[in-house]
Amino acid sequence: MKVLVSASSRYGSTAEIAQVVAEVLRSDGLDVSVVEPGAVESLETFDAVVLGSAVYTGHWLAPAIGLAERVGREIPGRPVWLFSSGPVGDPSRKLVQQMGADPVDLPALFQATRARGHRMLAGKLDSHKLRGLQRAALFIMRGIEGDFRDWDAVRSWAQSIADVLLATPAAPRSR
Numbered sequence: 494m495k496v497l498v499s500a501s502s503r504y505g506s507t508a509e510i511a512q513v514v515a516e517v518l519r520s521d522g523l524d525v526s527v528v529e530p531g532a533v534e535s536l537e538t539f540d541a542v543v544l545g546s547a548v549y550t551g552h553w554l555a556p557a558i559g560l561a562e563r564v565g566r567e568i569p570g571r572p573v574w575l576f577s578s579g580p581v582g583d584p585s586r587k588l589v590q591q592m593g594a595d596p597v598d599l600p601a602l603f604q605a606t607r608a609r610g611h612r613m614l615a616g617k618l619d620s621h622k623l624r625g626l627q628r629a630a631l632f633i634m635r636g637i638e639g640d641f642r643d644w645d646a647v648r649s650w651a652q653s654i655a656d657v658l659l660a661t662p663a664a665p666r667s668r
């Protein structure tokens with residue numbers, strides 16, 4: 494079974510999550526390609542898709558939204574899972590909880606892909622990489638810098654996907 498793992502990332506931390514998801518799926522014997530959303534050519538060769546994006550001001554990044562639309566059009570019916578990477582900071586803070594709300598685009602993403610699920614995963618924020626307005630936003634929202642990614646949560650979510658895929662026969666492909 495061939496699986497596409499694809500994620501839009503501005504500063505690389507969501508791309509690293511995609512790599513760990515891929516490692517878990519591979520360790521279960523699945524044939525996994527990790528390709529950025531804008532670089533995906535044919536979708537037809539994939540039996541399943543795990544698609545994610547970093548969240549900025551409540552939204553997925555455009556290339557990941559574009560790929561979700563393509564998945565819905567080009568390979569309708571194949572299993573899809575979505576993840577968002579975003580919340581940073583102490584999860585007991587109200588601001589951080591608000592940050593962790595589902596991205597605004599989620600209903601449309603579900604509608605396009607008929608995804609089987611969505612997982613919000615904690616993110617990473619490095620102020621040195623930010624410029625201009627984003628850096629100013631960080632100044633206002635002090636205390637949210639750092640790497641909050643929970644690798645156990647990433648791995649167990651990926652394992653739950655592998656378990657479903659290993660119990661699913663590959664879809665017949667039109668050639």
Ligand SMILES: Cc1cc2nc3c(=O)[nH]c(=O)nc-3n(C[C@H](O)[C@H](O)[C@H](O)COP(=O)(O)O)c2cc1C
Pocket residue numbers: 501502503504505506507508547548549550551552578579580581592593594615616617618619623626627630631
């Ligand atoms: C200006 C700005 C806005 C952000 N908005 C959100 C948001 O609305 N929700 C959220 O969960 N995370 C938000 N974040 C946190 C990022 O999603 C987080 O840092 C993520 O891990 C970045 O991933 P990347 O390195 O792949 O770009 C924001 C970060 C910045 C700098």
